[in-house]
Amino acid sequence: MIDSTPRTLRLLEHYADGEEARHFSLRLDKPLASDMAVIPGQFFMLTVPGFGEAPFTYLSLPDQQGRFSALVRRMGTLTQALFEQPVGAVLGYRGPFGKGWPLFFCARRVLIVAGGCGLAPLAGVIDEASCNRLPVRLSIIYGARNSATQVLGRERKRWRQTLPFIETCDEAMPDQRQGSPLDHLDELFAAQPPDAVLCCGPESLMLATAEACLQRGIAADKIWLSLERRMHCADGLCGHCYLGTSYVCKDGPTYRYDRYLQLQASGYPTSVALDQQPC
Ligand SMILES: Cc1cc2nc3c(=O)[nH]c(=O)nc-3n(C[C@H](O)[C@H](O)[C@H](O)COP(=O)(O)OP(=O)(O)OC[C@H]3O[C@@H](n4cnc5c(N)ncnc54)[C@H](O)[C@@H]3O)c2cc1C
Ligand code: FES
Secondary structure (H helix, E strand, C coil): CCCCCCEEEEEEEEEECCCCEEEEEEEECCCCHHHHCCCCCCEEEEEECCCEEEEEECCECCCCCCEEEEEEECCCHHHHHHHCCCCCCEEEEEEEECECCCCCCCCCEEEEEEEHHHHHHHHHHHHHHHCCCCCCEEEEEEEECCHHHCCCHHHHHHHHHHCCEEEEECCCCCCCEECCHHHHHHHHHHHCCCCEEEEECCHHHHHHHHHHHHHCCCCHHHEEEECCCCCCCCCCCCCCCEECCEEHHHHCEEEEHHHHHHHHCCCCCECCCHHHCCC
16 A cells, blocks of 8 residues: 655755745655665655645755755745745655656766756756766756846856856846857757757757757657656556656656657647646
């Protein structure tokens, strides 16, 4: 039988990290071996008592003491309530869930394309590669609406020292690169043609990136996306997160682009992306 009772989690610290976003440091009271085996790109369900639970990605992965972090954007009731929690608050946790990014496939040069808060699910991969714990050469392109909405200020400062890292803004300041990440793809392709691409952000950006990479000769089975769907059980039971014949909570949230296209073409219904839902 599946135990869906949340485990207890403490809020250690939180600070503003981009407009309407906060960086949360959390600690599991009784970490399990499965928490220590989390792969970047997996997610957990966070309960705010009295407000329900919602899925969030691990920003840093749980350590031996059960400490990890998450980046949360304020969207509605639950995230608002989370922003108001005091340090020391007891929250609930279920996880880990889903499939993470493919870390051990034979790609030597990996391009990361992230938009907005979509940088958070990729942070674990970038950290592993910047410490040489992954046998890949990364290049990264990160787009945001403007400087105020850029997230992970501390992490980006660290990554810029060791990795090719391009940052773009739709509304750029004079010292910033203007435009969407797609406007700067050719520069990274010329400097370090990738064998594989990992992409996370608004679904429209991920699909446009995937198509741009296909046009530049990357095969669809070397392109990965991370999807966001409404989730309730997170365990393949409730059917809220379907994508054709697949459940995003179990089979995703990361999908290979060829698999994503197959599922879209399967003729089965698909739940609407969170960023395309009417407010
Ligand atoms: C696998 C997965 C991983 C996620 N990881 C993160 C994460 O690391 N950090 C994070 O901040 N969020 C993440 N999310 C999204 C997060 O779960 C939602 O933002 C949260 O559930 C919103 O809860 P709420 O009660 O505050 O807002 P709600 O009251 O549920 O929503 C308020 C309004 O915002 C819209 N909305 C909600 N979420 C989104 C969204 N993601 N994009 C666009 N519109 C949205 C709703 O449709 C609604 O109109 C993830 C979602 C999934 C499925
Ligand atoms: S959230 Fe229930 S099946 Fe995916």
